[in-house]
Amino acid sequence: MTLFKDTIDNIKPILEEAKNKGDVRGYGRNHGAIWPEGRSLVLQEDTAMELGSEKGSLFMIAWGEKGSLPSPGHLSLLGPDLRESEGDQLPLGLIVLVSGEFTDDYKTYQDVLDVVFDSRLEGVSVRVWPERQRVWCRVSHKALDNNFSLQSLGNALMENLAGQEFVEEAEVILVSDRDYLERLAPLSGRVKNILDALTKMYEEMDFDCDNCDYQEICEEVENLKKIRENLRKEKEGA
């Protein structure tokens, strides 16, 4: 049982339903060109499209055992791509799922986050605020004129994840449809709770569970309890 088994299991039926309704487009890895890395500065006057931020966004990272991902090696797009949108703003959800053999969940969290953080695409600014589960993306006129799309963004992230030794399989889900964003929001809230509890354990090394805000989530998620016990023993042995 891993930290996010329930979360990943709960994403599957949403994707499945979207597939049945024809609301999702799936792309395999290497489908489409890889967008070049480069200067990601996009000021307002250069912006063709703005996505996410506080106007509607979701950011989630989760990981599990090999074989646990809904569509490993795939990029899924729920909602319109940039050129299909009528306005110059769109909501944005960015879900990054990876699988493999992870011995240190806390390190895995930092490593996956680093991959997202270090992805600097030419003419595209992507910034994430993990504590608020926010993602904010600006796409320049030049990038849009050169056919940058959400597929390009997903491809670039998939490529960067595939280049990491700790990743066996990766999957990226991009959401630009507000309804699906709202349906996925509770799952992202749960991921945030788990990650906050994990961070607290590692950073504070305080195991006074009676006075902890994360007592409930630790009781719910079996693996969090195991991590807590291991850290407690480590602390006592030190």
Added chain:
Amino acid sequence: MKGIIAVCGKGGVGKTTISALLCRLVLEKEGIRGLAIDADPGGGLSQALALPVKKSVNDLRGQIITSAGEEKGNRATLAASIDYQLWESLTEYRNLAFLSVGRPEEEGCYCQVNSLLREAIHLLAEQFDVVIIDAEAGIEQVNRRVIDYIDQLILVSDLSVKGVRVAESIREVAVRNLKINQVQLLLNRVSRSREGKNVEKIAGLSDLPVLGWLPEDEAVFDFDFNEHSFLQFPDTPVMQTIRSLF
């Protein structure tokens, strides 16, 4: 006009005005993206440009410390959050972005937050073609709070011996604390009657390389007095000189 330019000097010599005029010059440069950093706790550059401060670096620092509980928080999460909020803090005007550093922090050691903030400012600055820093006289604060290298340090002085001596002492501190490519003296508010010999005499007092001198300009006084944005400054002799020097 390229790289990181810091403008520094004795109080009252006009460094904020010169920084503002450099920002005005950025607006003329097609394809150039500029970042103006107000590193003077007085916050004069924001007023000179008439660009509001959304959130200063110090506000951001305070929020992070409060929400993350001092030194707690995962390094990668903090780095991403600081990066996001720093970009959100920028006030933009055409091809120019503006960031205020704010007042110096309160007592206490928050090394992780401080070092991540500096790293984030460094990453931010790297994205721009030109960065203009309006620095306070104590340039060592720039190293501690903003950035650790400068391409061009402009030491501003009026035609006073004291101004030049202060510029020299700033240079001494600056070269000890920061990596600097070039240090130059810029004489400001030179009246017609004092052009020539007076400029030569003042410049001769120091071994600081002289970048040039800016003429006294009534329009600067008017803009300041009427609180007009220097981003709208007309093409007067001082602006023309700035353009020829940078």
